[in-house]
Amino acid sequence: MTSTQKAYPVPAETIAARLRTRTNESxxxxxxxxxxxxxxxxxPKAKRxxxxxxxxxxxxxxxQGGGRGASVTAEPVTDEHDDMPTDPFPVQTHPVDLATAEVPASVSSQVIPAGDPVTDPTPATVKAPPATVPAARSSRVRLPRHWPLLLLAAPAFVAxxxxxxxxxxxxxxGEIVLLPGIADNFTLDSSITLPIGVETYAAYALKVWLxxxxxxAARRFAKWSAIASLVLGMAGQVAYHxxxxxxxxTAPWQITTLVACLPVVVLGSGAALAHLTHTDDTTEVTA
Incomplete structure (x- = not known):
């Protein structure tokens, strides 16, 4: 070593450059x-x-700093962000005019749909829905009033x-003691049970049917039982007159027997129809 090397320690880069030449030769x-x-x-320096x-x-x-003209190895200066992939769409921190901004070739070669709010500065034309012409207001259908039914029902009810x-x-x-042994003076004419039972059930069955x-199943049962109730009601009126x-x-025993069974028949038919209206049978059957 020369005195120059003692006064000025040789950098590790210089030693490495000298040894690299020797290593390449040997x-x-x-x-x-x-x-x-x-x-x-x-x-430490030898390891470096x-x-x-x-x-x-x-x-x-x-x-050029030492003035001795020695060849010094310089480490390449790298940026810590050099290894990051280039973003074709860099984040802009200031407003950019999309009309004059340069677009990368990889992006410009792609098909850009018209009206895209990000890549196409031209606003897309939004077609408004066609104006619907309001249909001519049809005349309101007037439903029939219900009060005429009262006029029809009043004479029929009396008859x-x-x-x-x-x-x-x-x-x-005829008259019976409604609560014998409890209220002996409380009597009721049992003949009113016939119009209440038969005609009320006929109206109920008609409503379910229609x-x-x-x-x-409920509509089918209601249909036939309503028809039977109406026919039975007509037969009762004919027999009475x-x-x-x-x-x-005194009525003949055949008529007396039939009339005596009517309250029981009405009770059974009404209970059966009420039960059928609450079943889960939703299969459509032609009545």
């Missing part, structure tokens, strides 16, 4: 101890030289009520 890499002995450096020697050969520049009550009296229905939404015209005080 093909042998010196050990750390050899570097420490030859260049009179410590173990050995690391630089085994690393890829960097670019060399001329050291039917009188006929069933009269037929009941001819068949043996109203949508009920199970098919014929017996009255013939001045009969």
């Amino acid at each position: 093909g042998e890499t010196p050990s750390r101890n050899q570097i420490m002995t030859e260049f009179k450096v410590g173990a 030289v050995l690391d630089l020697l085994t690393a890829p050969e960097p670019a060399t520049t001329t050291d 039917i009520w009188g006929g069933w009550v009269g037929l009941g009296k001819l068949a043996g229905f 109203t949508n939404g009920h199970p098919p 014929l017996m009255t015209a013939a001045h009969m005080d």
Whole structure:
């Protein structure tokens, strides 16, 4: 070593550059101890030289600061962000005019749909829905009023009520003690049970039959039982008027038997129809 080297310690990069030339010629890499002995450096610096020697050969520049013209190895300056992939859409922190902004070639070659709010500065034309012409207001259909039904029902109620009550009296229905042993003075004419039971059930069955939404079995039962109730009601009115015209005080036993069974038949039919309207049978059956 020269006195210059003692006064100015040789950098590790310079030692590595000198040894790299020797290594390229001989093909042998010196050990750390050899570097420490030859260049009179410590173990840390010898390890640094050995690391630089085994690393890829960097670019060399001329050291102009010392004035001696020595060739000094300079480490390449790298940016910590060089390894990051290039973003074709860098984040802009200031407003950008989309009309004049440069678009990368990889993006410009793509098909950009018209009206895209991000890539196409031209606003897309939004087609408004076609104006609907309001349909001509149809004239309101006036539903029939219900008050005429009261006029129709009033005379029918009087005739039917009188006929069933009269037929009941001819068949043996009359005043009974409603609560014997409890209220002996509370009497009731049992003949009124005929018009209330038969005609009320007929109206109920008609409603179930003619109203949508009920199970098919219930509507089918209501249809036939309503027809039977109406026919039975007509037969009762005919029988009463014929017996009255013939001045009969007592109905024949056949009529008495049939009239006596009517309250029980009405009770069974009403209970069955009410049960059928609450079933889960939703299969459509043609009545």
